[in-house]
Amino acid sequence: MGKWGSSMLIKLSLMLSLSVVALANNGDFHLFYFVQQWLGSYCDQHGERCCFPDSGKPAAEFSIYGLWPYYNDGSFPYNCGGGNFNEALLKPMQDNLRKEWPSFTCPQIGRKFWVHEWNKHGTCSKSVLGEVAYFKAALALKNRVNILQALTRAGIRPNNQMYPLKAVKKAIARATGFHPWVVCNSNSQGVSQIWQVSMCVDRTGTRLINCPFVPKGQGDCGSQIKFPSY
Template identity: 30%
Template sequence: MKFINLVFLLGLLWTPEPVTCQRPYNQFQLVQAWIPTFCKKYSRCFPNLTPNFTLHGLWPATRTGNSVLNCGKGNDSNIRPETMASAAPLASAWPSIIIGRNDSDLWQYEWDKHGTCCLSRMTKMNYFLSVIRERNKMDLLSILGNANIVPRSDVSYTKLDLENALTQFTGVGNSIYVSCYALNNTHVQLFEI
């Protein structure tokens, strides 16, 4: 399958550093979206964004790759102290690109949906520090560029091209997931990895 542009979704399913979530959740998915495709799909993005990957989230998951969702806000849902303490690095690693949703709203949404599922074994601060650390380790544009996979409208790449480049970097081939968005009946773009 060919891609008309470099636009893709890669769900990396690996445990970046040993982190144990509530059973049976034993790994994280670091999911990054290709901004041009994300904005085509949802069309609520800020104008003139630089073509790059944006962090969709760091999600606890089972060995089979199923994300763990909505474990409950409970009494510990306010993330303001943790995000204020690391606001600048978080804004750099995990900015909101959607009009009407500021960074704090995005972080709160992702915390409520995914982060709370690790709360019994990981503090809120550790969750957000992990987000920053893992996003900085996984600069997909650079990783793919080092494999001569660069965003160009006149070059197509296969899913296997992307998977091979990322497997070489991570050493974890069977845990890489690439998702595409259909532009029409014959062309797709990378959505998330």
């Protein structure tokens, strides 16, 4: 095959790959993963630092990390476009978002984090939930799924102690009626610690459901995990 033929083959392969991605991103999603994170673990992980808002360090609590649509094979669409972020629409719920959906990633605080989440994930569910409905759904789920309360009732507290992963999952399942997916990160000493807790939600963004699959690319936990203070 000549140089021109090889070049054309490469271009055709690239076009085909992009077409497959486009079709995947335009497909119908199956469910949502509602993800909360423990900010103590985020701020304590190796190589990260936290930037707190001007109002100061928030109270210790799990906060919203995302509401992510998934396909039925465990993959997920992203950056689907066609849904320009309008900050004015969120003004009535802005105080609640600052409390329940903060970002301590420097310098991605507040609005920048919401823009990112809407553009990357929300736009892929806009056929079901528009911008306002998307953020309202996340806030309503946060109100229903109180991870810290569930763990505290089971005697699992953010006190820098190690707890069995099974006990953490059992406590959350007992409180919510559904099994969670727990994601861990590592602190600067390499210790596995609870970071994210995900629950599956139906396509309307309102009803918790059993998770039919494990999301791809999620971090593993040790059998014993640390619950760091914050």
